[in-house]
Amino acid sequence: WMSCVSAELSLDRTEVIKSNLHPVFAKVFTLDYYFEEAQKLRFEVYDIHGTHSIGTRDDDFLGGVECTLGQVHAEEISGNNGYVELFFCAKKLDDKDLFSKSDPFLEIYRINDDGTEQLVHRTEVIKNNLNPVWEPFKVSLISLCSCDEDRKLKCLVWDYDSRGKHDFIGEFYATFREMQKIGGGSKVTWDCMNPKYKLKKKNYKNSGVVILSDLKLHRVYSFLDYIMGGCQIHFTVAIDFTASNGDPRNSCSLHYINPYQPNEYLKALIAVGEICQDYDSDKRFSALGFGARIPPNYEVSIILFKIQGVVEAYQNCLPKIQLYGPTNVSPIISRIAKLSAGEETIKDASRYHILLILTDGVVTDMADTREAIVRASYQPLSIIIVGVGNADFTDMQILDGDDGVLRSPKGEPVLRDIVQFVPFRDFKTASPAALAKCVLAEVPNQVVEYYSHKAICPMPPVPSCDSPTSLANTPTESLPAVGTTA
Numbered sequence: 001w002m003s004c005v006s007a008e009l010s011l012d013r014t015e016v017i018k019s020n021l022h023p024v025f026a027k028v029f030t031l032d033y034y035f036e037e038a039q040k041l042r043f044e045v046y047d048i049h050g051t052h053s054i055g056t057r058d059d060d061f062l063g064g065v066e067c068t069l070g071q072v073h074a075e076e077i078s079g080n081n082g083y084v085e086l087f088f089c090a091k092k093l094d095d096k097d098l099f100s101k102s103d104p105f106l107e108i109y110r111i112n113d114d115g116t117e118q119l120v121h122r123t124e125v126i127k128n129n130l131n132p133v134w135e136p137f138k139v140s141l142i143s144l145c146s147c148d149e150d151r152k153l154k155c156l157v158w159d160y161d162s163r164g165k166h167d168f169i170g171e172f173y174a175t176f177r178e179m180q181k182i183g184g185g186s187k188v189t190w191d192c193m194n195p196k197y198k199l200k201k202k203n204y205k206n207s208g209v210v211i212l213s214d215l216k217l218h219r220v221y222s223f224l225d226y227i228m229g230g231c232q233i234h235f236t237v238a239i240d241f242t243a244s245n246g247d248p249r250n251s252c253s254l255h256y257i258n259p260y261q262p263n264e265y266l267k268a269l270i271a272v273g274e275i276c277q278d279y280d281s282d283k284r285f286s287a288l289g290f291g292a293r294i295p296p297n298y299e300v301s302i303i304l305f306k307i308q309g310v311v312e313a314y315q316n317c318l319p320k321i322q323l324y325g326p327t328n329v330s331p332i333i334s335r336i337a338k339l340s341a342g343e344e345t346i347k348d349a350s351r352y353h354i355l356l357i358l359t360d361g362v363v364t365d366m367a368d369t370r371e372a373i374v375r376a377s378y379q380p381l382s383i384i385i386v387g388v389g390n391a392d393f394t395d396m397q398i399l400d401g402d403d404g405v406l407r408s409p410k411g412e413p414v415l416r417d418i419v420q421f422v423p424f425r426d427f428k429t430a431s432p433a434a435l436a437k438c439v440l441a442e443v444p445n446q447v448v449e450y451y452s453h454k455a456i457c458p459m460p461p462v463p464s465c466d467s468p469t470s471l472a473n474t475p476t477e478s479l480p481a482v483g484t485t486a
Helices: 141-145 195-200 223-228 264-279 310-320 330-345 366-376 394-399 432-440 443-453
Strands: 002-006 009-013 040-047 060-068 082-091 104-111 117-122 137-140 153-159 167-174 188-191 209-219 232-240 286-294 299-305 351-359 381-387 419-423
Touching (some): 082 141, 104 141, 117 137, 137 141, 223 443, 232 264, 264 310, 264 432, 286 310, 286 330, 330 351, 330 366, 330 381, 351 443, 366 381, 366 394, 381 394, 381 432, 394 419
Parallel strands (some): 232 351, 351 381, 381 419
Antiparallel strands (some): 002 009, 082 137, 082 209, 104 117, 104 153, 153 167, 188 209
């Protein structure tokens, strides 16, 4: 067996090839690729003893080699558009054993453009059987045929030998296009041919037949599939205006408007907003404030900025409001979840919501917030919470499902993990891009998870417009105001 190590981190191990000094491993290693980095790899080969688990200390180290990712043969899998499940069996295979029947297994190789062969899959061995039925297996289309339906596949049938000297039964060539002819109760069949027998035996027909009895194609969509189909990412920002932030006129306040540099609220807003705006055709954001008392009655309320320039709206509202409290987040989450729930009536992948909550402290309605997040996990919504200032945000980690499944006070788990919490202080000296990368990293998977759960496919790709990011002309809905409109 062989192990792959990257930056001293073990990535994966291959299967065990028994009694063979010239092994061909079927296992494919998958790792992230960064063009700007020299990613060092180490491959180590071991000889396993007995039938114990791979990776124990008893295994003999045979040798290793170090290289960079750029030096090895690799293939990009980011364009993978699905996988296929194949069901193979065979009939009347040649008997290669004297006192028993053959123990057949099947190998499938992809023939590359340069003529080399890449092992795609090796089935299990069926003991003492000339009419084997192999277990169905799944393989990505990029691995099977590089997503080329006409690429040749070389298929070999062997009689297993415990010493590693397997007896060749026969071979055949196929394409994925041929495989897809299955349907309506019909099967796809190939003659399993032994070229030597064909030359020597006058009446030779075949060494058995291999049958594809079933094929199930599973389409897997990516985040880009949905975006290129016109899915709009609608962005809402909610800003904490509680008194714990300090008087905005005081330079120690987290809301202080410094003429020379933006405060932490603005830094977080700009870093995340500039990324999100590229996925919304009109680039208009909804902005909410919470924890403030607003004139003329100074009632604690949610306020709405129905304006394109969220930064300007934030700066303009500060002199007009009184910072107060408490830090209740659940009304904000419930409001956006209710809005996003309206998208379900459309039944297509046209709109997804991101709620960015900027707050300086732990929320005071934690139980209600947990309940609101569980409800929101069923809607096309992701929630990003950025903790501003130096408060103790330990309890806020509960809302982020990275350390365990978030549950409502009654114990109901979230349908999917939709919350990402990040303390801004961890990025004070980092670039805005670093913050945006961290808080938005989980959004693509969350989008795919939602639409996959709903079994909603991407819409057909939208024709390119004047701007590469203008994927649709759907207007952004404005949020209804609660309380007084600022």
